[in-house]
Amino acid sequence: MEGCMELIVRAIDVGRGNTKFITDIRNGEPQCAMFPSQAHPAEAAYEHEGWGPGRKTVSIPVDGLVYEVGPDVHLATDIFNANVLQHDRYAETPEYLALVLGALHYMQLDAIDLLIVGLPVATFKLKRHVAALERRLTGDHELAKGRRIRVKRVKAIAQPAGALMYYGLMQNRVTQLRKERSLIVDPGRRTFDWIVTQGMQQIDKRSHSVPRGMHDVLHAIVDGISRNTGAHYREYELVDTALRTGKKLIVFQKDYNLTQHLALAKKVPEQAIAEMLHYVGDAGDIKNIILVGGGAFFYKPALKAAFPNHAIQELKDSIYANVKGFQYAGIELAKSLPGTKGQLTSAAAIIAAQPGGPVNE
Missing domain, CATH: 3.30.420.40 (ATPase, nucleotide binding domain)
Known part of the structure; x- marks a missing residue:
């Protein structure tokens, strides 16, 4: 070349x-x-x-x-x-x-x-x-x-x-990030991932992932719909769309109220973040907490509850x-x-x- x-x-x-x-x-x-x-x-x-x-x-x-x-x-x-x-x-x-x-x-x-x-x-x-x-x-x-x-x-x-890179570039903070400790949280479809970095170096012992992503959130809701309707309901994508947009879910030609299943579904991000806390602690030494991923909208309340003394940076177009x-x-x-x-x-x-x-x- x-x-x-x-x-x-x-x-x-x-x-x-x-x-x-x-x-x-x-x-x-x-x-x-x-x-x-x-x-x-x-x-x-x-x-x-x-x-x-x-x-x-x-x-x-x-x-x-x-x-x-x-x-x-x-x-x-x-x-x-x-x-x-x-x-x-x-x-x-x-x-x-x-x-x-x-x-x-x-x-x-x-x-x-x-x-x-x-x-x-x-x-x-x-x-x-x-x-x-x-x-x-x-x-x-x-x-x-x-x-x-x-x-x-x-x-x-x-x-x-990748999210750390994007955050640094979009905020014009790459130079500062090289001197700071950061936590990047990425709730995806199947896994809940996080990394802790010192500057640009990943700290392996504090970084990990667990299989508690949006699939588990959707499964809790889908399972509840199946119990309520007596059917084997499988429409994960329709439930996902309803959660993201706030539009009514239609089940068997009728509006279906999802709120009855949210208390249980919200336990999924709570469980994922509880596991992360074993690795991260109270994050007292962490300057930046950055939230990305397709499940960011559903996991943010639990993340904020876990780190009440931090501002949570959620990237635009996080998916x-x-x-x-x-x-x-x-x-x-x-x-x-x-x-x-x-x-x-x-x-x-x-x-x-x-x-x-x-x-x-």
Whole structure:
């Protein structure tokens, strides 16, 4: 690579609920997109037949099968295989690879110089698995419709670290953050993640994740609806939408009052934060508490109750905070790679400081 050329950097954050990724950079601003983290396996690629528009998905070949992924994947998946990424080693599954390759397909690129991906904190602590993932994603890959892409370098980091990057850059506080201790809390679909950092260095013994994410909140409510109606109710997404928007949930053609189930559902964030307190304590030594993630709206009251003496910083557009942070710091980190001319900036140092060794080539 020539030192003066602009390197292509992209970021992907495969969460248990949604796969977020960067599609483009316009006027210095990352453009984001996402689709559900569901991959429908089949023996042959989906082909639209009949009237009406085809579903918005692509078929990705992995290990002898094709996996349909994309915004309309809910039209393809069934209740038994829709959510298979619900364990700590999910990044080793073919479904995970299909989701990454699906995101790469939607980027419409032939090559990427540096790809940044995120992992839950508990998984990120398993350094052997991190290195294996970086190797797995590096190289040439077949995408949908015969397209291919070459990924030259890969770096995996803890998902909440992306939020720290994004917060520092958006608040123009990267230099200050390098001198402060921070707690980044990321309630996702399946896991409740947190990291404590001294400057840009993660403190492993105080950082972790537990499986108490929004899925558990929704399950408590769905289970209550099932008991009340005498049916096997499974509409997690409809409940999620009702919680986020305040709109009435319709069950069997009637308005359904969710408030009767909220007391139990609120125990989930309380339990997750209680576990975090074993690692974090009263946070008397922590300058910044930053809340991100798709479940931030539901977890914030319990987090504030746990840390009454702190201001909780909640990032705008928090569902994309991690992947945007990956992208910004990845762009800076790429400038310091072999064959380029540049210095490691404060933003890039956040990635470089992450345990796991140098950028994989």
